[in-house]
Amino acid sequence: MMSNEARSEDALLVSVFRLGDAMFGIPAAQIQEVVQMGSVTPVHHAPPCIVGIRNLRGRIVTVIDLGLRLELGEAKRGAESRIMIVDSEGELVGLLVDRVDDTIFLQPEDMSPPPPNLGALQEGVMRGVYRCPDGLVTLLDHNTILKPSEKTAGALAGSR
């Protein structure tokens, strides 16, 4: 779907996915696997962006709605929605997204810094914006997404 010819040495392989109209990427090396929504058990009284927990071959995975986490509105739940499983300090966490597109190489020369007008929840999670043939891809820092910082405490920490 996207061309990845003429890649340079420091090109970064990322998985591209969509939330609403926007495209995002996470370094492919960070993603353990991509699974379908499956059966997610909701956790009542959990922070709003937590969809629930899911069984992944005997391990319990916390599923986070990346749309809500990034303040972009709830991720779509449909045939195309996927959960990207990432390893967070030895613990598996799932990120729910609208749809997963492709794996492409991002060239460092295509990068521009993240736009300055970001909300509190988005600050720090975006590493840069890349121009790609299909449009702009925002590269995310999955570690920051998963670590509740002071700013994101409201969204990730308990809401009681």
Add this chain to the structure above:
Amino acid sequence: MSEEALALDDELMQGFISESREHLATIEADLLAIEQAGDAADPELVNKVFRAAHSIKGCSGFLGLNQVKELAHKAETVLDMLRSHKIRPNAEVTNILLAAFDKLREMIESPATSESADIALQVQGLVALASSYLPHSAKAALTEKVQLSAAEATPVTVAQVDFERAQRAGCCVYSLEYDLIHDIERQGKNAFQLFNQLEAGGEILDVVLDFASLGGLDDAIGKCLPLTIVLATLALPDAIGRLAGIPQERIKPLFLDGASGGPAFPAPEAACPRLEPPVVSLPTPEPAQPVVQATAAENHLPQVPAPPPSANVAAAESRPAGATGASQPVVEDTLRVNVGLLDTLMNLAGELVLSRNQFQAAILQNNHRMLNSAGQRLSQITSEIQDAIMRTRLQPIENVFGKLPRVVRDLSNSLGKEVKLDIRGKEVALDRSLVEGLSDPLTHMVRNAIDHGIESPAERSKAGKDRSGTLRVEARHEAGQVVIEIADDGKGIDSQRVSQAALAKGLITAEQLKAMTLQDQLALILLPGLSTAEKVSDVSGRGVGMDVVKTNLDRLGGQVEINSTAGRGSLFRIKLPLTLTIIPALIVSAENERFAIPQINVEELLRIRAEETKRRIEVVGGTEVLLLRDRILPLLRLDDFLGVLPTYGDRQTEREELDRRMQLADRRSPRYSTDGEPKLENVTPRPGPPVARRSDGRRSSVSGTLEIAVITTGRFQYGLVVQAFHNTEEIVVKPLGHHLKESREYAGATILGDGAVALILDAAGLAGKAELSNPAATQRAKDQEEKSEDSESQDNHSLLLFRNGPQEHCAIPLGAVRRIERIKPDQVEMAGGRRTMKYREQSLPLVTLADTAHVDAISGARDLAVIVSNIYGREVGLLGAMPVDVADATSDIDNTTHRQSGIAGSSIIGGRTTLIADLAELVDAVYPEWSSAQTGDGAHPAAAGKGTILLAEDSDFFRSQLKRFLEGDGYSVLDAADGELAWGLLQQNLEKVQLLVTDVEMPNLTGLDLTRRIRSDSRVAKLPIIAVTSLASDEDLAEGKSAGVDDYQIKLDRDTLISHVHNLLAAQPQNNAAALTAGY
């Protein structure tokens, strides 16, 4: 040098550490035992401690841990003097030795830093101790060293005391020259093995490893690494050669420098066995002054005059009070496992592979039967593996209890109290994670008991008690749990002071306090922020309160109960699960999702039918409470609790309403149990109006059938209302991710049989979140009690419902049920024409209603229920078809229409005629020999014409049952339907009635009132009275006893009732009638 040594062989180092741990593990207990026994100390025990120090010394020297070696050596010297009775074991000696071993342990746990450790204090203490027992001239020998040399060997330096000891024992000293690389490592041996081997024939005085001769790594090949061992032995050189496994020429006798041969070779008459120094004290040798250069030791000992021992004791005692035992508890990352157990596991793994193959074959062939049998096999192997794995993790609680003698000793000494410690059940094993987690709370509770509980000797004698207090610490297994009790006979907890302190600190209100029971008040000490210590001692002021104990135990899934009697002592009872990772849990559903509740928290399950809800459930102060027998429990509706979600606020109103409607529909439709069969929905129709909800999502009225799990957790007790109960399962607890760590209402998650994930509810967290508070509930309870006292009391009997034929609904009184097992029809076997099944390696006899009664045979059911009960002291299972259910039956049991052998009667439950099984009669018919065996063994006197029993019972069903029991055993029975009628009958038959069996709850005159009336009437005051009840709590029993009841029995437990009737009558030998006549 030490760094090289450290790098030398990591494996050896690990070996040394784990071996030393083993040595050190028992030392405390041994030293304390030695101190206690004083002069009569078991020489073998002293030897054992000595050998531990000795072995640590030897190995550490080899590994280049010189500081460890130095301290171990000094300890060894003192222990040797102890062994040869030169030092008498007493508290001072023990203190100094314990301090030394503490330091040793600390250093051994972190060998990398041990070289820089400061051991001056401990060494000083030991040296001072040793020298204070030695004649002045010998004192110098303690720190001095002597140099020994041989013809062609490098001279070695050994401690003078060691050398003299060897000399006294008649030993010769040899230097054994090994090459570590060629003689040991290349031979596949290990240096420690060699040491042990040599120790069998002598005593190793020193080990010297010469790294200097080893060049760089490159030229290591072909080179040798000389290891010199200085061995004192009685053996002659050629025997040593065999023992040491090296050629003769490398064994060289050592002599004191300058001495010409003499001293190292003893005169033959001085020879004596090495390990058993003569008890007759040696001619306490003014040891020969070192003939030559007694060099002042090049050790780190400051040349200060040895302080008097007492000063050292103070120093040793001044360890931080918190550091009981060693330093921090060592969390071991390795575990010793019994080889047999490992083999079992290996076998099971093999079995597992076989069943997987069987599975694959079955799937390929699409063979259903084969699949079934593979499934069964797999399930069996799984539970065996689970069991075996669990056993590998089990550790004796001794690992925690072992520390307590030291704690008790140190603390009682410093507080000037006398405490006898009584430890029981050391062998009880539990999961290692629990053993580790138990250490702190247990230690704290023991300290607490000594600090606050047990009084000083003076106070105790004033109170007429033994001067020394007793502290009992006991572990035992009880119903799949481990119970640990810490009991002292001290002054007890002043509940008054506790509650006043709680009041003063605003932890409770005066109103709450008024409503609290004694137990509630005692439990207040578990609240954070409450300390009743009037003065902060170093013990109670350590910042660890009982609330921390509680928190720790909560984390382990434990529960604490406190009992205390002023002036008599206190009892703390801790209940713990055996393991944390696999627990039995009850699966329930709410909000259409399944949840697991740990079985340990579930006290009982109730179903309240719609028409009873008004009577059983009240709304007090905006909270629903449940009347359960004499208790009042706050209710927590799981649906509502989960439903009131902040996240739901985000949702659109429409959607929320949709959710609710779906739920309502769901509530009215037949529910399904997990096996897909409709549950006995019809048994309990829900005639009430559809559940109304207020806009805030809470039900506004109490209606509909309620499924309630009574939850107990520490101080909280409440009823959890759920949508439905499912099965109980052994679940594997998995932790939640860190994003959910804040959710205290969940204890984790588990994966159910169908692969779905269920959250595990945390009973305490849930209560905390729902802001249930027991003191408040108790207040409500009190209000309720007053109300309910004059309300009509009626017998309610819980029945276990099951099915026989597809259309036959049957029931058995729940009180008679021990447990229920779910089995497949093919597990039922026939033996001798009777049904039986294999259960826990035993054969469980089975009966069915069809054995005696004209009912359908069980057929077509996929799952059978085995309802296990106890008849004539034996277990027997009643077969029924799944699913089973529980319902309350009111007293309208008809005992005529459907009465037949094996069926006691019938009742309309949920609109269906339900047959009520009479298990005892069934068993009598199928196993007639059981009852004759019971009566034949002389337990019961001859049956005929035994006398007359008055029976008061308002329920027709129970009255006829009880009457049948009693008449069946040869008594005449006068029966009455309430207390007043019974009183009337008694008046008319004063001379005939020999015993009263009475129900407690009856209209007109209750059983207890009847009892009081009888007890106050001189004519019949001595009449034996047995109260029967369906369920009895401790309070019930106490109230009954105070009213004058002789005995309490559970209804329908025929065997026990009959035997108690016998016993009571036997205890009243004189003819009651005669006594009564005399009373006129």
